[in-house]
Structures are given as structure tokens and as C-alpha cells.
Amino acid sequence: MLAVVGVSSLEELVRVPDAVAIGAPLAIPAGLPETELARKISGYAKANTAVDFTSFLGAGAYRHYCPPVVMSLAMRGEFLTAYTPYQAEVSQGYLQAIYEWQTYVCLLTGLDIANASVYDGATALAEGAIMAVNATGRRAILVSRAVHPNYRAVLRTYARGLDLDVEELPVAADGTTDFANLEARLADKRFAAVVVQSPNFFGAIDAPEPSVRAAVKATGTVLIGVVAEALSLAALATPASWGAEIAVGEGQSFGNPVAYGGPYVGFIASTKEHMRRIPGRLVGRSLDNRGNPAFTLTLQAREQHIRREKATSNICTNQAHCALVATIYLAAVGASGLRRAAVLNLERTNALAERVCAIDGFSRAFSAPVFNEVAIRVPAALGASRLLEELEKRAILGGVDLGRWYPEFAGCVLMNATEMTTNADIDALCAALADVVGSLGESAALHV
Amino acid sequence: MSEPLIFETGQPGRANTYFPNGRSADEFLPSSMLRDELPLPDNSELGVVRHFTRLSQQTFSIDTGFYPLGSCTMKYNPRINEAMASQPGFKELHPYAPDHLAQGALRVMYELERSLSAIFGMSAFSLNPAAGAHAELTALLIAKAYFAKIGEGATRTTVIVPDTAHGTNPASAAMVGYKVVSLQSDARGRVGLAELKAAIGDDTAVCMMTNPNTLGLFEDQIHEIAEAVHAVGGLMYYDGANANALMGNARPGDMGFDLMHLNLHKTFSIPHGGGGAGHGPVGVAERLVPFLPVPIVTLDDAGTYHLEGERPDAIGTMRSFWSNFAHAVRALTYIYANGGEGLTRVSQLAVLNANYVRAKVKEFLPTPYDETCRHEFVATAADLKRETGVRALDIAKALLDRGYHAPTIYFPLLVPECLMIEPTETESKETLDAFVEALRDVVETARRDPQAIVDAPVNTVVGRIDETRAARQPDLRWVPEAVS
Numbered sequence: 001m002l003a004v005v006g007v008s009s010l011e012e013l014v015r016v017p018d019a020v021a022i023g024a025p026l027a028i029p030a031g032l033p034e035t036e037l038a039r040k041i042s043g044y045a046k047a048n049t050a051v052d053f054t055s056f057l058g059a060g061a062y063r064h065y066c067p068p069v070v071m072s073l074a075m076r077g078e079f080l081t082a083y084t085p086y087q088a089e090v091s092q093g094y095l096q097a098i099y100e101w102q103t104y105v106c107l108l109t110g111l112d113i114a115n116a117s118v119y120d121g122a123t124a125l126a127e128g129a130i131m132a133v134n135a136t137g138r139r140a141i142l143v144s145r146a147v148h149p150n151y152r153a154v155l156r157t158y159a160r161g162l163d164l165d166v167e168e169l170p171v172a173a174d175g176t177t178d179f180a181n182l183e184a185r186l187a188d189k190r191f192a193a194v195v196v197q198s199p200n201f202f203g204a205i206d207a208p209e210p211s212v213r214a215a216v217k218a219t220g221t222v223l224i225g226v227v228a229e230a231l232s233l234a235a236l237a238t239p240a241s242w243g244a245e246i247a248v249g250e251g252q253s254f255g256n257p258v259a260y261g262g263p264y265v266g267f268i269a270s271t272k273e274h275m276r277r278i279p280g281r282l283v284g285r286s287l288d289n290r291g292n293p294a295f296t297l298t299l300q301a302r303e304q305h306i307r308r309e310k311a312t313s314n315i316c317t318n319q320a321h322c323a324l325v326a327t328i329y330l331a332a333v334g335a336s337g338l339r340r341a342a343v344l345n346l347e348r349t350n351a352l353a354e355r356v357c358a359i360d361g362f363s364r365a366f367s368a369p370v371f372n373e374v375a376i377r378v379p380a381a382l383g384a385s386r387l388l389e390e391l392e393k394r395a396i397l398g399g400v401d402l403g404r405w406y407p408e409f410a411g412c413v414l415m416n417a418t419e420m421t422t423n424a425d426i427d428a429l430c431a432a433l434a435d436v437v438g439s440l441g442e443s444a445a446l447h448v
Numbered sequence: 449m450s451e452p453l454i455f456e457t458g459q460p461g462r463a464n465t466y467f468p469n470g471r472s473a474d475e476f477l478p479s480s481m482l483r484d485e486l487p488l489p490d491n492s493e494l495g496v497v498r499h500f501t502r503l504s505q506q507t508f509s510i511d512t513g514f515y516p517l518g519s520c521t522m523k524y525n526p527r528i529n530e531a532m533a534s535q536p537g538f539k540e541l542h543p544y545a546p547d548h549l550a551q552g553a554l555r556v557m558y559e560l561e562r563s564l565s566a567i568f569g570m571s572a573f574s575l576n577p578a579a580g581a582h583a584e585l586t587a588l589l590i591a592k593a594y595f596a597k598i599g600e601g602a603t604r605t606t607v608i609v610p611d612t613a614h615g616t617n618p619a620s621a622a623m624v625g626y627k628v629v630s631l632q633s634d635a636r637g638r639v640g641l642a643e644l645k646a647a648i649g650d651d652t653a654v655c656m657m658t659n660p661n662t663l664g665l666f667e668d669q670i671h672e673i674a675e676a677v678h679a680v681g682g683l684m685y686y687d688g689a690n691a692n693a694l695m696g697n698a699r700p701g702d703m704g705f706d707l708m709h710l711n712l713h714k715t716f717s718i719p720h721g722g723g724g725a726g727h728g729p730v731g732v733a734e735r736l737v738p739f740l741p742v743p744i745v746t747l748d749d750a751g752t753y754h755l756e757g758e759r760p761d762a763i764g765t766m767r768s769f770w771s772n773f774a775h776a777v778r779a780l781t782y783i784y785a786n787g788g789e790g791l792t793r794v795s796q797l798a799v800l801n802a803n804y805v806r807a808k809v810k811e812f813l814p815t816p817y818d819e820t821c822r823h824e825f826v827a828t829a830a831d832l833k834r835e836t837g838v839r840a841l842d843i844a845k846a847l848l849d850r851g852y853h854a855p856t857i858y859f860p861l862l863v864p865e866c867l868m869i870e871p872t873e874t875e876s877k878e879t880l881d882a883f884v885e886a887l888r889d890v891v892e893t894a895r896r897d898p899q900a901i902v903d904a905p906v907n908t909v910v911g912r913i914d915e916t917r918a919a920r921q922p923d924l925r926w927v928p929e930a931v932s
Binding site: 011029030047061092097151235238282284300301303304320322337340350 | 525531544619727763877
């Protein structure tokens with residue numbers, strides 16, 4: 001091959017000017033045969049001992065059951081090793097799967113259209129906010145403080161790039177968004193969007209009342225509904241039904257593992273009016289030159305490879321394979337399975353809250369109804385972080401400390417229960433809590 | 449043979465019993481909070497298996513054929529990567545697991561970061577961004593924060609982008625409020641020093657380049673270009689889409705780049721998955737390290753890894769959680785499988801394969817900028833179009849009929865009727881030879897019987913698709929009959 005190319009060595013072929021040539025061989029250890037490689041990397045996996053703990057961690061990443069059929073299909077090499085389906089004639093299968101995903105997102109959110117995916121829930125929110133900015137020409141976003149802190153952080157990062165203002169709505173005493181001053185804040189028509197998450201970060205169902213929707217609509221502001229726990233869509237009123245023109249969210253719960261934070265799958269759905277403002281890829285159904293139905297990427301005039309700096313977003317690679325996993329999950333589980341799973345989440349979380357709050361010193365932090373997470377106020381003498389440390393010693397990950405993001409809710413722990421949570425898990429947690437409280441009493445007594 | 453939609457095949461009562469039949473939602477919530485109906489289909493598991501198996505069979509992939517797709521680096525995706533990433537210790541690890549119980553995951557991230565810094569000559573990388581375009585946005589936000597910090601935020605307003613750049617470059621610049629200045633390539637298909645110097649000044653924030661560029665040519669004046677940009681106070685950005693040409697041979701850090709990104713789903717063998725998920729780490733020179741997005745992974749003197757989220761100058765965070773972590777496992781597995789010598793060999797063979805195909809293709813299709821290329825090259829069908837009416841698009845479709853994926857076409861924009869070919873290092877000589885013969889057959893057929901090429905593809909499940917209809921009468925979802 002070197003002879004055909006007309007060079008005598010590989011080194012000659014790749015030569016670069018001296019000024020930029022590498023000075024030394026790469027400082028990377030010698031390659032490993034697969035036996036040793038597997039041993040090494042498996043050792044890293046085994047060092048993550050958290051997976052052996054009984055866990056009540058949620059807060060935007062949820063452990064759900066994924067039927068084995070889902071990964072067995074998704075991991076087929078044809079899906080796994082395909083490129084973006086630009087050559088539609090040889091990508092009909094993947095294109096159809098994305099079209100089915102778009103349909104699932106529409107049916108679940110109640111909205112008209114959905115895109116092929118974005119990176120995750122937080123970036124979906126940022127992109128949704130940009131859609132609202134482009135739709136209204138306004139340059140500020142009003143976001144509930146009960147929206148996931150990481151989502152708000154990402155929104156602020158994107159907003160700095162575009163010089164947008166981000167302001168917040170406070171949290172009411174019951175754990176939902178406080179809309180008391182909303183009308184006054186919207187009056188000068190400065191905000192492109194109001195952003196509400198339901199279930200919100202505290203697990204509370206936070207769908208705005210009709211009066212709130214009316215105030216938003218009357219000022220020409222876009223209501224963006226955030227759904228960080230996609231499974232809730234199987235049971236709760238749709239974002240469209242509570243007035244969201246744009247719904248954004250995280251689809252990880254549909255078959256994708258928590259995997260230390262990614263990859264997940266963000267979705268964006270909207271009313272028809274926003275169709276040409278939606279970011280990223282869209283699959284459409286058309287006809288081929290033989291008159292047969294055929295799928296293709298469409299409305300590409302919105303996208304970076306055509307419009308360059310005038311595109312609706314810079315997104316190129318999205319989360320196609322995670323969306324495929326979610327699509328297969330939804331197909332396998334079906335409406336019946338999805339409803340059952342959602343009800344089990346409600347049941348387990350209510351059981352968890354009831355059992356924990358039966359222990360002296362523990363109570364619900366908020367009164368609003370929840371889906372699969374609940375904020376628990378812990379005994380003041382313990383504090384949230386100490387309680388979580390004590391639970392860890394008993395092989396339990398009890399939840400996340402709300403004080404990490406909300407100084408006003410220090411002393412509260414956010415606990416999650418899903419269909420994966422067993423009665424034995426709840427028993428173990430309650431026994432551990434009683435034990436921790438008991439030993440606190442003893443150590444306090446010792447100090448007297 | 450068209451496969452019905454999943455929504456058209458379901459029947460009530462075909463539900464699978466994955467979950468116990470529990471209580472009812474209205475026992476827990478007032479009905480005003482609940483949805484009325486859930487109009488999704490129930491399918492049997494066998495029905496689902498057949499449906500998605502058939503869809504997979506209508507999907508071209510690396511596993512089924514050769515993918516000479518320029519700038520996309522469609523190399524083989526080793527299955528050891530998948531086996532490693534899907535272990536319970538990684539897959540079931542929650543992002544809020546305490547650091548001391550997630551040491552293996554943090555070690556993966558730390559060692560990947562250190563490895564990438566070594567391979568590309570940067571001070572540090574962030575694993576936060578999810579894909580290449582996301583990484584470009586991250587890097588430009590870093591640049592913006594840096595200029596704000598040194599008091600030049602108001603004056604540094606433009607980004608220089610060569611005409612060979614990927615479309616994401618200008619789109620990312622626009623998302624940071626930068627004005628895009630497009631730079632025309634010179635007669636050698638490269639950024640000309642004189643043109644560059646004329647375009648830059650006090651207002652230049654960043655010059656975005658890829659090297660080798662999208663013509664597959666090494667920017668041999670890169671050192672001088674970087675000096676010129678630095679002299680006016682600007683930053684140099686390296687688009688790592690073409691990094692597969694460089695490993696062990698040259699490093700963006702040594703070329704004078706201050707910012708860069710990588711597409712781990714290209715160079716580091718992560719499967720593309722039909723368009724993602726990707727993974728787009730951002731690397732920076734030392735003075736930009738404080739601005740990297742949070743969190744970053746640190747290693748203390750006691751040998752413990754930490755996820756560090758409190759950094760005052762950080763641009764913020766770019767995503768819900770820390771990184772596309774499962775891909776970090778895949779990339780690190782690939783790096784440790786190859787080692788330093790192996791990665792060097794990867795890039796050498798990628799360049800050899802591209803030059804081999806180029807040498808053969810130029811027997812029947814002109815290859816503009818005719819010199820040794822790097823990992824990819826461009827050919828043009830402009831003459832063929834003039835002589836026969838057959839366009840690059842037609843050639844692409846005729847290759848599909850012959851069992852090959854098409855090259856990237858009509859990009860870069862400066863070559864008319866462009867075919868951009870990147871074979872990657874994992875293809876055998878036999879595969880390359882067979883591809884060249886298929887392409888030769890297409891060109892020869894075009895001269896003899898152009899209509900046969902214009903009519904292609906005919907062997908695929910569908911023929912050419914009416915794109916105008918797709919855009920003018922958008923059908924973006926299935927609609928239940930009762931509603932339509």
C-alpha cells in the first residue's frame with residue numbers, strides 16, 4: 001500500500017513541520033491484551049461499592065426496571081453502529097424508530113410535535129427557553145425555584161452566552177411554586193417564558209392552576225413545562241393539559257440506566273406554532289419515487305449544517321441510541337405496563353413517606369401530593385448530612401440533602417422510591433433510622 | 449417491504465406482565481391531577497422483537513458494511529467497550545452516590561482526562577459536554593468568561609471560521625453572541641496567513657480551525673497562524689472532529705491551540721448509535737483551566753478521587769449530570785487496549801488507508817488539492833456532471849445500491865460536487881479495493897448510461913425520497929385515527 005501511495009514509510013507519510021512535531025512518544029502505557037484489559041476495567045467497576053447499597057437516591061436520575069428484551073434489541077449492531085440517518089434509503093429502520101419516538105413523546109406530553117432528542121433534561125430546558133426567546137423576541141426567563149437545581153444551572157450557563165436574564169419564582173410553604181406575584185411580574189411583558197417543573201424537584205405535583213395559565217397567556221408569555229421523571233407522564237395530567245406550549249424533559253426513566261449521570265435522553269415537544277423553532281433533528285414521513293411511504297430527516301433548514309450561524313441551535317449529534325432504548329422500552333411495556341409502573345411508584349413512595357414519618361422526629365417537609373419522591377424533615381439534633389452518613393454506615397443511601405441547594409430547606413432529605421423499591425428496603429431504612437435516632441439518644445445521654 | 453408502525457400493530461390485552469397489578473392512581477391523587485387516557489399501544493413481546501429486528505435489518509451500519517463517511521470517522525466499535533460499560537458497577541451507579549463509594553467511576557474519569565491531556569498536549573480536559581457541538585459551545589463560553597475576566601469582554605466580539613469548517617462552528621459562535629467572520633481558503637486549500645492577518649484584530653475572540661482541515665490537508669502554517677492570533681490577543685480553538693489523523697504524531701497543544709474538543713464517538717471508537725449519544729470533552733491551555741465547567745475530578749494526596757463542584761471562575765455546568773459517563777468507560781477501555789504505540793499506529797494507518805484510496809480514486813475522479821492527505825480526502829464529480837449530468841448525490845445513491853454507505857457529499861462547501869472520503873484505519877485492503885472498484889463502476893456506468901445512476905438506488909427498501917413534500921407537508925408523528 002505504501003508503494004501505491006508513493007512513500008517509503010508510515011513516518012514519512014504523516015510527517016508535519018518541525019515546529020509542531022511531537023517531541024516524544026505518547027505518555028500512555030503499553031496496550032493491554034483483552035484478558036488483562038477486562039480485569040483492569042472490571043476492577044474499576046467493582047470499586048463503585050455504592051451499587052451494593054439499598055438506595056433511595058433519585059433527584060433527576062431514577063432506577064427503574066428495564067425488561068431484558070429492551071437492551072437485547074437496542075444492542076443489535078445495526079442500531080449500535082449506525083451513523084446519523086442522512087442516507088435515508090439505507091436507514092429506514094432507524095428513521096422509523098425515531099418517528100415512533102417522536103410520536104411517543106407527543107402522546108405522553110399531549111403536544112403536537114417532538115424532536116428526535118437533545119442531550120438531556122437540563123439542555124432540553126435551555127433549548128426550550130431559546131425557542132421561547134426566538135418566538136417572543138423577549139430576553140428574560142422566569143423559572144420556578146422548584147425546578148431541578150442542575151437544570152436551572154444549565155439554563156443560566158446558556159443564558160450567559162446569549163446575554164439573557166434569568167429570574168426565579170419562590171417556593172410556597174406546601175412545596176409547590178409560589179405564583180402569588182406572578183401577574184405583577186409578567187405585567188411589563190419582559191419574560192419570554194415561565195418555567196415550571198411537575199413533579200418538581202421536591203417530588204411535588206406542581207401543575208399550575210388555570211388562573212396562572214391565564215395570566216401567562218394574557219401577557220403573551222410561553223409556559224414551559226419541565227418533566228424530569230418521564231414515568232410520571234403515564235399517570236399525571238399532561239403538560240399540554242396544564243397549558244404548556246413547550247414541554248421539555250428527561251427520558252432516562254424509559255429503559256436507560258442511571259450510569260453515573262449519562263448518557264440520558266432529553267426531549268422537546270411543542271405546539272405546531274413552534275415547529276420551525278424546534279432545535280435538532282426531526283424525522284418526517286414522505287413518499288419515495290415509487291409512491292411508497294418513506295421516512296427522512298426533514299425541515300433541515302433549521303439546522304447548523306445548512307444554516308450555519310443562523311440555525312435554531314448548534315446541536316448535531318444528539319442522543320439517538322438512548323431515544324431508541326426508550327422507544328423499545330415503551331413498545332414493550334405498553335400503556336398497561338406503564339400505568340402499572342407509575343401506580344407502583346405512587347404506592348411505594350406513599351408507603352415510604354408513611355413509614356418514615358411514623359418514626360419520632362421525622363415528618364413531611366411539604367404537604368403537596370407527590371409522585372415518586374418525598375422531602376422528609378429529619379430530627380434537628382441530627383441534621384441531614386449526619387443522618388445520611390449514619391445511614392451509609394448501615395449500607396443505605398438515604399437520599400439527597402436538600403441543604404446542598406436550598407439553605408432554607410437544610411435539615412430535609414429528598415427520598416425516592418420506585419417499582420424497584422421493595423418492602424424489605426423500606427423496612428431496612430426504617431430500622432436504620434430508628435437505630436440512628438436511638439444511638440443519638442444514647443450518645444446525648446452519655447454527654448449529660 | 450414496509451414495516452407497520454408500532455402504533456398500528458398493538459391490541460389491548462397483549463400486555464406483557466413485567467409489573468404486578470397494583471392499585472389505582474386515584475387512590476393516591478385527586479383525579480384533577482391525573483391524565484384521562486394513555487393512548488399508547490400494547491404489544492406482545494414477540495411482536496416487539498420482530499418489529500425492532502426488522503427495523504434493524506433496514507438500517508445500514510458499520511457492522512453490516514463499509515462507511516467511507518468523511519469527517520465522521522466510522523471505525524469499528526470494539527465489543528469489549530460495550531462489555532466494560534455495561535457492568536453493574538458502572539451501569540447501576542447513581543450520579544449522587546457519595547464520592548467515596550464511587551471511586552472506580554471517578555478514577556475512570558480522572559484517567560481519561562489525564563490520557564486525553566497527554567495525547568493532545570493540553571493542560572486539562574473537562575468531560576462535561578455531551579457531544580462535539582456541545583463542546584464547541586462550552587469552549588466558546590470559556591473564551592467569553594476569560595475575556596470578561598481580563599477586561600476585554602466588551603471588545604472581543606468576533607470569531608474567525610474558515611470556509612472549510614464544520615457547520616457547528618458558526619452555529620456555536622452564534623449561541624455565544626459572537627459575530628462570525630468567514631475566512632476563504634487559499635489556492636492550497638488552507639488558511640492563508642495573509643488573509644488571516646487581514647481578518648484578525650483587537651475584536652478577535654477566537655479563531656476556530658480543524659487540523660487536518662476538512663479537505664484532509666494539514667495546515668502546515670499552523671504555528672504561524674497561532675502566533676498571529678495570539679499576537680492580537682485572540683484564542684485558538686481546535687475542532688477535534690479530525691483528531692483521528694494526529695495521535696502520536698502532532699498535538700494541538702504544541703500547535704498553539706488554547707481550546708479544543710474531541711468527539712470520543714469518532715476517534716475513540718464509541719459507537720455512533722444512529723446519531724448519538726456522543727461525548728465531547730473540552731481541553732484547555734493552562735490559563736483557561738479555571739474556567740472549565742464543573743464538576744471536575746481531582747485526586748488528593750491520599751489517593752482519593754473527588755468530584756469538585758465549587759470553582760469560582762467556572763462557566764457553570766453544561767448538562768444535568770457530570771458526563772456521558774458510560775462513554776468515558778468505553779473511551780478509556782479503547783485507550784488502554786491500544787496504548788501509546790497502538791494509538792500512534794491507529795493514526796498512521798488511518799492516513800495510509802486514506803492515501804491509498806485517494807491514489808486509486810484519482811485514476812477516475814479528480815482529487816482537487818492533489819497532494820498527500822491525512823485521514824480523509826475530497827474528490828469532485830464536477831467534470832462528470834458537466835459531461836453526463838450525473839451529480840455527487842447520484843454517485844452517493846448508486847453506491848448504496850452496491851452495498852456501500854455514501855461518502856459525505858457537498859461538504860466542504862468550497863469544492864463543487866464534492867465527495868469526502870474517510871476510510872478509517874480499521875478497514876482491510878480488500879475492503880478498500882472493493883470499494884474503489886464499486887466507485888469506479890459507478891463512474892464508468894455514469895459515462896455509459898447516466899440514467900442508470902440517476903435512477904439509483906433501486907436495490908434499497910425505498911427509492912429516493914420526496915424531500916420537498918417532507919418539508920412542505922410535515923408529517924412528524926403518527927396521529928390516532930379518532931383524533932385525525
